[in-house]
Amino acid sequence: QVQLQESGPGLVKPSQTLSLTCTVSGGSISSGGYYWSWIRQHPGKGLEWIGYIYYSGSTYYNPSLKSRVTISVDTSKNQFSLKLSSVTAADTAVYYCAREQDTDGSGSYFGYWGQGTLVTVSS
Protein backbone atom coordinates (compact mmCIF):
# COMPACT_ATOMS: atom_id res chain seq x y z
CA GLN A 1 0.00 0.00 0.00
CA VAL A 2 1.49 3.30 -1.10
CA GLN A 3 1.65 6.00 1.55
CA LEU A 4 2.68 9.62 1.27
CA GLN A 5 3.64 11.87 4.17
CA GLU A 6 4.27 15.60 4.06
CA SER A 7 6.73 17.27 6.39
CA GLY A 8 8.08 20.76 6.91
CA PRO A 9 7.62 23.97 8.91
CA GLY A 10 4.08 24.88 9.83
CA LEU A 11 4.87 28.57 10.02
CA VAL A 12 6.67 30.67 7.44
CA LYS A 13 7.30 34.40 7.49
CA PRO A 14 6.09 36.63 4.66
CA SER A 15 8.57 37.03 1.77
CA GLN A 16 10.39 33.85 2.79
CA THR A 17 10.42 30.48 1.03
CA LEU A 18 8.04 27.69 1.97
CA SER A 19 9.73 24.28 1.86
CA LEU A 20 7.96 20.95 2.17
CA THR A 21 8.99 17.35 1.60
CA CYS A 22 6.85 14.35 0.73
CA THR A 23 8.17 10.95 1.73
CA VAL A 24 6.80 8.00 -0.22
CA SER A 25 6.60 4.51 1.24
CA GLY A 26 5.25 1.27 -0.16
CA GLY A 27 6.48 2.07 -3.64
CA SER A 28 9.51 3.53 -5.38
CA ILE A 29 9.42 6.92 -7.08
CA SER A 30 12.18 5.75 -9.43
CA SER A 31 10.11 2.84 -10.75
CA GLY A 32 8.43 5.33 -13.07
CA GLY A 33 4.91 5.41 -14.40
CA TYR A 34 3.62 8.04 -12.02
CA TYR A 35 3.67 11.79 -11.62
CA TRP A 36 4.20 13.20 -8.15
CA SER A 37 2.15 16.31 -7.42
CA TRP A 38 1.66 19.04 -4.88
CA ILE A 39 -1.86 20.33 -4.32
CA ARG A 40 -3.03 22.92 -1.81
CA GLN A 41 -6.29 23.86 -0.17
CA HIS A 42 -6.83 27.31 1.27
CA PRO A 43 -8.77 27.31 4.56
CA GLY A 44 -12.38 26.49 3.89
CA LYS A 45 -11.80 26.58 0.14
CA GLY A 46 -11.34 24.29 -2.82
CA LEU A 47 -8.28 22.54 -4.22
CA GLU A 48 -5.51 24.09 -6.30
CA TRP A 49 -2.94 22.05 -8.20
CA ILE A 50 0.59 23.42 -7.82
CA GLY A 51 2.62 21.16 -10.08
CA TYR A 52 4.20 17.74 -10.57
CA ILE A 53 7.50 16.01 -11.08
CA TYR A 54 8.42 12.76 -12.78
CA TYR A 55 11.12 10.51 -11.38
CA SER A 56 13.46 11.68 -14.15
CA GLY A 57 13.21 15.21 -12.80
CA SER A 58 10.99 16.68 -15.47
CA THR A 59 8.49 19.12 -13.99
CA TYR A 60 5.32 20.91 -14.89
CA TYR A 61 3.82 23.77 -12.91
CA ASN A 62 0.52 25.61 -12.60
CA PRO A 63 1.00 28.67 -14.82
CA SER A 64 -0.34 30.96 -12.10
CA LEU A 65 2.36 29.83 -9.64
CA LYS A 66 5.14 28.93 -12.03
CA SER A 67 7.35 31.93 -11.27
CA ARG A 68 7.56 31.01 -7.57
CA VAL A 69 7.49 27.21 -7.59
CA THR A 70 10.25 24.64 -7.69
CA ILE A 71 9.59 20.92 -7.31
CA SER A 72 12.50 18.52 -7.01
CA VAL A 73 12.98 14.80 -6.46
CA ASP A 74 15.46 12.74 -4.46
CA THR A 75 15.05 9.15 -5.61
CA SER A 76 17.69 7.91 -3.16
CA LYS A 77 15.46 9.01 -0.29
CA ASN A 78 12.20 8.28 -2.13
CA GLN A 79 11.15 11.87 -1.57
CA PHE A 80 10.04 14.85 -3.58
CA SER A 81 9.95 18.44 -2.42
CA LEU A 82 8.20 21.74 -2.92
CA LYS A 83 9.66 25.21 -2.65
CA LEU A 84 7.41 28.24 -2.95
CA SER A 85 9.21 31.55 -2.83
CA SER A 86 8.13 35.05 -1.78
CA VAL A 87 5.17 33.79 0.20
CA THR A 88 2.35 36.00 1.45
CA ALA A 89 -0.66 35.36 3.65
CA ALA A 90 -2.46 34.20 0.52
CA ASP A 91 -0.22 31.13 0.52
CA THR A 92 -1.60 29.97 3.85
CA ALA A 93 -3.13 26.59 3.09
CA VAL A 94 -3.07 22.88 3.71
CA TYR A 95 -0.51 21.39 1.34
CA TYR A 96 -0.99 17.86 0.04
CA CYS A 97 1.33 15.64 -1.91
CA ALA A 98 -0.31 13.12 -4.23
CA ARG A 99 0.49 10.45 -6.79
CA GLU A 100 -1.00 10.82 -10.23
CA GLN A 101 -1.39 7.75 -12.38
CA ASP A 102 -2.45 7.29 -15.98
CA THR A 103 -5.24 5.03 -17.15
CA ASP A 104 -3.60 4.09 -20.45
CA GLY A 105 -5.39 6.55 -22.64
CA SER A 106 -8.43 7.46 -20.59
CA GLY A 107 -7.02 10.27 -18.52
CA SER A 108 -5.27 10.19 -15.19
CA TYR A 109 -6.15 10.75 -11.58
CA PHE A 110 -4.75 11.30 -8.10
CA GLY A 111 -5.01 7.88 -6.54
CA TYR A 112 -2.99 8.41 -3.39
CA TRP A 113 -2.76 11.49 -1.18
CA GLY A 114 -0.78 12.45 1.87
CA GLN A 115 -2.66 13.53 4.97
CA GLY A 116 -1.79 17.16 4.33
CA THR A 117 0.11 19.73 6.34
CA LEU A 118 -1.06 23.20 7.28
CA VAL A 119 1.36 25.97 6.46
CA THR A 120 0.61 29.40 7.88
CA VAL A 121 2.31 32.49 6.51
CA SER A 122 2.59 35.05 9.25
CA SER A 123 5.16 37.25 10.91
Next chain:
Amino acid sequence: QSVLTQPPSASGTPGQRVTISCSGSSSNIGSNTVNWYQQLPGTAPKLLIYSNNQRPSGVPDRFSGSKSGTSASLAISGLQSEDEADYYCAAWDDSLNGQWVFGGGTKLTVL
Protein backbone atom coordinates in the same frame (compact mmCIF):
# COMPACT_ATOMS: atom_id res chain seq x y z
CA GLN B 1 -13.19 31.48 -8.52
CA SER B 2 -12.87 27.85 -9.59
CA VAL B 3 -12.59 26.88 -13.24
CA LEU B 4 -15.13 24.09 -12.79
CA THR B 5 -18.50 25.10 -11.36
CA GLN B 6 -20.24 23.06 -8.67
CA PRO B 7 -23.19 23.93 -6.46
CA PRO B 8 -21.86 24.89 -3.02
CA SER B 9 -24.26 22.61 -1.21
CA ALA B 10 -26.55 19.63 -1.62
CA SER B 11 -28.63 17.62 0.79
CA GLY B 12 -30.78 14.54 1.09
CA THR B 13 -32.28 12.15 3.57
CA PRO B 14 -31.01 8.63 4.19
CA GLY B 15 -31.90 6.31 1.33
CA GLN B 16 -32.44 9.10 -1.17
CA ARG B 17 -30.59 9.65 -4.41
CA VAL B 18 -28.69 12.90 -4.85
CA THR B 19 -26.74 14.28 -7.77
CA ILE B 20 -23.97 16.85 -7.85
CA SER B 21 -23.20 18.69 -11.05
CA CYS B 22 -19.90 19.97 -12.41
CA SER B 23 -19.83 22.41 -15.29
CA GLY B 24 -16.76 23.24 -17.34
CA SER B 25 -15.75 24.17 -20.85
CA SER B 26 -14.39 22.73 -24.05
CA SER B 27 -10.80 22.98 -22.81
CA ASN B 28 -11.37 20.83 -19.74
CA ILE B 29 -14.43 18.60 -19.36
CA GLY B 30 -15.22 18.92 -23.04
CA SER B 31 -11.94 17.31 -24.05
CA ASN B 32 -10.73 15.35 -21.03
CA THR B 33 -12.04 12.87 -18.50
CA VAL B 34 -13.48 13.86 -15.13
CA ASN B 35 -12.53 12.58 -11.70
CA TRP B 36 -14.42 12.97 -8.46
CA TYR B 37 -12.95 13.15 -4.97
CA GLN B 38 -14.61 12.79 -1.59
CA GLN B 39 -13.23 14.72 1.37
CA LEU B 40 -14.51 13.73 4.78
CA PRO B 41 -14.16 16.37 7.50
CA GLY B 42 -10.55 16.88 8.56
CA THR B 43 -9.12 14.37 6.08
CA ALA B 44 -7.40 14.37 2.72
CA PRO B 45 -9.41 13.97 -0.47
CA LYS B 46 -10.01 10.41 -1.60
CA LEU B 47 -10.53 9.25 -5.18
CA LEU B 48 -14.17 8.34 -5.73
CA ILE B 49 -14.66 8.20 -9.50
CA TYR B 50 -12.07 8.34 -12.29
CA SER B 51 -12.31 8.49 -16.08
CA ASN B 52 -15.86 9.89 -15.87
CA ASN B 53 -17.54 6.76 -14.53
CA GLN B 54 -15.02 4.26 -13.16
CA ARG B 55 -14.97 3.30 -9.50
CA PRO B 56 -11.72 2.37 -7.77
CA SER B 57 -11.83 -0.87 -5.88
CA GLY B 58 -13.47 -0.42 -2.52
CA VAL B 59 -15.82 2.37 -3.59
CA PRO B 60 -19.45 1.23 -3.22
CA ASP B 61 -21.53 1.00 -6.38
CA ARG B 62 -23.90 3.54 -4.81
CA PHE B 63 -21.55 6.09 -6.31
CA SER B 64 -21.66 6.66 -10.05
CA GLY B 65 -20.40 9.28 -12.47
CA SER B 66 -21.36 10.47 -15.90
CA LYS B 67 -20.28 13.07 -18.42
CA SER B 68 -21.99 14.80 -21.29
CA GLY B 69 -20.40 17.55 -23.34
CA THR B 70 -18.87 20.08 -20.99
CA SER B 71 -20.67 18.89 -17.86
CA ALA B 72 -20.36 15.96 -15.49
CA SER B 73 -22.40 14.57 -12.64
CA LEU B 74 -21.86 12.50 -9.56
CA ALA B 75 -24.81 10.47 -8.31
CA ILE B 76 -25.12 8.91 -4.90
CA SER B 77 -27.95 6.47 -4.38
CA GLY B 78 -29.10 4.98 -1.10
CA LEU B 79 -27.69 7.97 0.75
CA GLN B 80 -26.03 7.15 4.07
CA SER B 81 -24.96 9.38 6.95
CA GLU B 82 -21.32 8.52 6.28
CA ASP B 83 -21.63 10.13 2.84
CA GLU B 84 -21.70 13.55 4.46
CA ALA B 85 -18.60 15.17 3.04
CA ASP B 86 -17.26 17.63 0.49
CA TYR B 87 -17.15 16.44 -3.11
CA TYR B 88 -14.83 17.85 -5.77
CA CYS B 89 -14.72 17.33 -9.51
CA ALA B 90 -11.45 17.64 -11.40
CA ALA B 91 -10.24 17.59 -14.99
CA TRP B 92 -7.14 18.43 -16.96
CA ASP B 93 -7.46 21.77 -18.73
CA ASP B 94 -5.71 22.14 -22.07
CA SER B 95 -5.56 25.95 -21.94
CA LEU B 96 -2.44 27.84 -20.81
CA ASN B 97 -0.29 24.82 -21.75
CA GLY B 98 -2.32 22.60 -19.47
CA GLN B 99 -3.06 22.26 -15.78
CA TRP B 100 -5.31 20.37 -13.42
CA VAL B 101 -8.43 22.30 -12.46
CA PHE B 102 -10.93 21.56 -9.73
CA GLY B 103 -14.47 22.52 -8.89
CA GLY B 104 -15.09 24.65 -5.83
CA GLY B 105 -16.55 21.68 -4.00
CA THR B 106 -20.05 20.69 -2.93
CA LYS B 107 -20.83 20.13 0.73
CA LEU B 108 -23.27 17.25 1.01
CA THR B 109 -25.45 17.19 4.10
CA VAL B 110 -27.39 14.08 5.08
CA LEU B 111 -30.49 15.33 6.87
